[in-house]
Amino acid sequence: MAIPREHFAELLTQVPLGEERSFDHCECPAGMDTRRRLRIRNTDRAYLIYCFNCGGHSVVPHGTRSYIRTIKELLADQKELETKGLGDTVMPGGLVSDPRHWPVKAQAWVGQYITTTEAIDNEITYSHDWQRVILPVYEDGKLIFWQARAVHPGQSPKYISVKGVPKPMAWKHSSNKKWQGCIVIVEDILSAIKVSRVVDSVALLGTSPDIDCLSERLKEYNYVGIVLDPDAAGTTKSIELHKRLSLVCRGKVIRWLGHTKQPKEMDNAELEAIPRGL
Numbered sequence: 594m595a596i597p598r599e600h601f602a603e604l605l606t607q608v609p610l611g612e613e614r615s616f617d618h619c620e621c622p623a624g625m626d627t628r629r630r631l632r633i634r635n636t637d638r639a640y641l642i643y644c645f646n647c648g649g650h651s652v653v654p655h656g657t658r659s660y661i662r663t664i665k666e667l668l669a670d671q672k673e674l675e676t677k678g679l680g681d682t683v684m685p686g687g688l689v690s691d692p693r694h695w696p697v698k699a700q701a702w703v704g705q706y707i708t709t710t711e712a713i714d715n716e717i718t719y720s721h722d723w724q725r726v727i728l729p730v731y732e733d734g735k736l737i738f739w740q741a742r743a744v745h746p747g748q749s750p751k752y753i754s755v756k757g758v759p760k761p762m763a764w765k766h767s768s769n770k771k772w773q774g775c776i777v778i779v780e781d782i783l784s785a786i787k788v789s790r791v792v793d794s795v796a797l798l799g800t801s802p803d804i805d806c807l808s809e810r811l812k813e814y815n816y817v818g819i820v821l822d823p824d825a826a827g828t829t830k831s832i833e834l835h836k837r838l839s840l841v842c843r844g845k846v847i848r849w850l851g852h853t854k855q856p857k858e859m860d861n862a863e864l865e866a867i868p869r870g871l
């Protein structure tokens with residue numbers, strides 16, 4: 594969602610070139626922001642504006658002609674929102690879809706987990722505006738969510754999620770039919786992509802999931818494995834999830850498949866071993 598220009602116009606002069614400042618997003622549609630969640634970065638090309646409260650964003654390129662173009666884009670954006678309904682997810686700007694044209698750091702981060710083909714198939718992209726790898730979530734061909742992962746030194750926080758839309762789960766179907774009827778629950782998108790080399794997978798995206806929604810979608814499966822991150826938080830979450838799913842998913846085999854690695858870090862042999870534990 595585009596942030597109206599009047600929300601930040603007066604703040605732009607307070608951000609020197611090459612720097613970043615945080616402000617309260619006073620008219621934030623997500624509710625009053627008193628924690629300076631409106632971030633404005635002044636790059637050599639443009640002001641990049643993002644609100645960590647409402648997920649709204651805006652880009653104001655430097656120079657008069659670009660400024661007019663930006664306003665046009667914002668108006669188009671607004672029109673698009675009106676026709677498609679509020680809450681539609683829009684990808685961040687400056688996307689580079691071909692991983693071979695990404696900065697080396699971005700290629701290296703993604704490349705340590707998945708192949709270039711997997712990145713392209715799952716429409717993982719890089720945003721020059723954000724200087725981050727964009728991990729999108731599509732449902733029935735429609736973009737419903739994305740996360741922007743830091744890949745350059747000094748970037749914080751590690752993940753930024755598009756706000757203003759409910760955090761979904763990311764479902765990845767496997768083309769391997771050997772383990773039909775089985776599904777593995779993981780934490781993050783890359784882990785789901787990785788596990789789907791072998792068996793269907795769903796990423797909870799780090800949240801405590803909506804159990805009703807999850808159990809509804811699990812109906813088509815007989816075996817459900819849980820492989821969350823091997824840290825303390827992941828372990829607590831796995832036990833909790835196992836308990837709750839066992840209560841609502843009657844007649845299914847539900848197993849917590851503890852492991853010493855995150856699924857995205859596993860090699861093919863380790864991935865193939867996962868459904869054998871079900």
Ligand SMILES: [Zn+2]
Nearest residue numbers: 618621644647
């Ligand atoms: Zn806001």
